[in-house]
Amino acid sequence: MKFFATLLSLALVLSGTAEAHSHVNRHYRRVGPSATFSKPSAPTTTAAPPPKPTSTGTTIKRGVSYNQAQLTENFSGSKVSWAYNWASAPGGELPKDLEFIPMLWGGGDNSNWVNDATAAIASGSTHLLGMNEPDLGAQSNLSPAAAAALWKQFMEPFAGKAKLCSPAITNGAAPMGEAWLDDFLSACDGCTIDCIAFHIYDSATNVAYFKNYITDIGTKYGKPTWMTEFGASGSTQDQQTFLNEMLPFLDNLTTVERYAYFMAGQDILVDNSGNLLPLGQTYNTAS
Ligand SMILES: *[C@@H]1O[C@H](CO)[C@@H](O)[C@H](O)[C@H]1NC(C)=O
Ligand SMILES: *[C@@H]1O[C@H](CO)[C@@H](O)[C@H](O)[C@H]1NC(C)=O
Numbered sequence: 029m030k031f032f033a034t035l036l037s038l039a040l041v042l043s044g045t046a047e048a049h050s051h052v053n054r055h056y057r058r059v060g061p062s063a064t065f066s067k068p069s070a071p072t073t074t075a076a077p078p079p080k081p082t083s084t085g086t087t088i089k090r091g092v093s094y095n096q097a098q099l100t101e102n103f104s105g106s107k108v109s110w111a112y113n114w115a116s117a118p119g120g121e122l123p124k125d126l127e128f129i130p131m132l133w134g135g136g137d138n139s140n141w142v143n144d145a146t147a148a149i150a151s152g153s154t155h156l157l158g159m160n161e162p163d164l165g166a167q168s169n170l171s172p173a174a175a176a177a178l179w180k181q182f183m184e185p186f187a188g189k190a191k192l193c194s195p196a197i198t199n200g201a202a203p204m205g206e207a208w209l210d211d212f213l214s215a216c217d218g219c220t221i222d223c224i225a226f227h228i229y230d231s232a233t234n235v236a237y238f239k240n241y242i243t244d245i246g247t248k249y250g251k252p253t254w255m256t257e258f259g260a261s262g263s264t265q266d267q268q269t270f271l272n273e274m275l276p277f278l279d280n281l282t283t284v285e286r287y288a289y290f291m292a293g294q295d296i297l298v299d300n301s302g303n304l305l306p307l308g309q310t311y312n313t314a315s
Contacts, residue, residue, distance in 0.1 A: 089279060090311070091129070093257065094292040097122055099302045103292065105312050110286060112256065114160055116144035131157035132182050134168025141182050149190050155286075156186055157225060157256060159195040163208035170195075172211035179216050187220035193254045196225035199241060206245070223285060225254040232262035232270040239277060246283025255287040267307055275314045 088109035094100050097120025100111050104123035111122055112129040117140065122128055130148045132141055145156055161167030162175045170178070175195050183192050197209045213221065226245055230237055238258070246253045255278070260270040271289070278284050289311055292298050297308035304312055 089284060089286050090275070091286055091288040092126075092292040092297065092311075093288045093290060096120070096293065099292045099298050099300075100126060101302050102298065102304050102308070103312055107313055107315070108311070110288075111292075112157060112288070116141050117148070127152060127154065129153055129155050129157055132159060132178070134159045134162065134170060135174065135178060138178075138182055142185075145186060145190075149186070153190060155191045155193055155223065155254075156183060157193045157196065157254070158183055161198050161227065162195045162212075163200060163204040164198050167198075168195075172208060172215045175212050176216035176219065179219050184219055191222040192220055193223040193225040193256075194221050196227055196254075196256050199226070199228040199230070206248070209249075221251065223252045223254050224249045225256050227257035228255065229257075229259045229261070229290075232260035232266035234260075235270060235273050238274060242278070242284065243281065246281065252285035253283050254285055257288065257290045259290040264306060268310060271307065271310050272314060275311075279315075 088107065090108045091110035091112065092100055092103050092108060094111060094113050097113070097118055100122055103111070104125055108126065110127040110129055111118075112131055113119055114131050114133055116130045116132065116138075118128045128148055128151070130145050130153060132138065132145075145153075148156075158179060159168045159170060159175055162170035162172075168175075179195075186192060194209065195212060197205050199205055202208075203211075209224070209226075224245065228238060228241055238260075242253070242255065258274075260267050260274075262270070278287050289297065289307075292308070293300075295305065297311055298304055
């Protein structure tokens with residue numbers, strides 16, 4: 029998809045504004061207020077019960093992202109093993125066979141991070157996720173240097189206690205995406221980066237682009253990859269076809285350690301009551 033990337037870059041050069049920058053890279057799914065993840069407000073001390081203990085070392089790669097824990101209730105089959113909510117604590121009870129994975133979303137108030145991450149690890153969380161789309165103005169919006177400083181303060185102390193996944197980059201054109209990640213990896217000297225996290229959005233009919241991008245990022249960084257968001261635009265039928273093609277591909281590609289289709293909410297995988305929609309049924313059961 030070099031052609032598309034070139035067009036994006038050209039648009040950036042022509043417009044020359046930071047606003048245009050985040051605008052052109054906003055993906056189909058991310059348009060509109062409900063699709064933009066602001067950092068959840070810090071949970072109160074009485075908020076969420078701790079995640080239930082889960083088994084470690086799952087070989088099931090498939091997971092779900094959510095904002096409301098109850099919407100994960102119907103994902104508890106043999107094909108989905110983990111969940112995350114862009115936050116440090118689960119914010120409710122998850123099905124007992126879903127492993128909760130905490131995320132250090134970005135800058136701001138991280139006063140609960142150490143306690144939440146420690147509790148999650150004690151309950152069986154095997155990994156911690158770094159910042160969410162730091163290369164996107166509408167998301168955690170961090171320079172590589174700022175992200176490295178946050179990493180050293182909040183992530184690095186957990187090295188060896190859990191596997192640490194890099195900030196999750198978008199598939200935007202440079203200086204976003206891999207260019208941002210390369211700068212971060214240079215800036216974060218002495219940092220323990222066990223896995224590479226990334227997101228990718230494109231048309232459901234563009235399976236070849238997804239496959240190439242996902243394969244290339246695994247090869248380039250030589251570490252297990254976590255595709256913590258991916259999304260395909262198009263009709264439900266197009267997305268069904270997409271998932272039926274992509275799920276076996278992802279399960280088979282050894283560089284991919286975990287992945288999560290966007291998302292358990294917004295009438296994508298489940299409706300507002302948590303009922304599995306057709307895409308969710310595919311996601312919950314497809315081999
Ligand atoms: C699984 O991986 C093998 C080896 O890379 C490849 O030949 C095969 O086509 C893959 N199958 C799927 C479903 O992607
Ligand atoms: C799970 O699905 C069932 C049936 O599809 C539904 O009745 C139930 O409400 C769903 N769970 C939640 C939490 O909504």
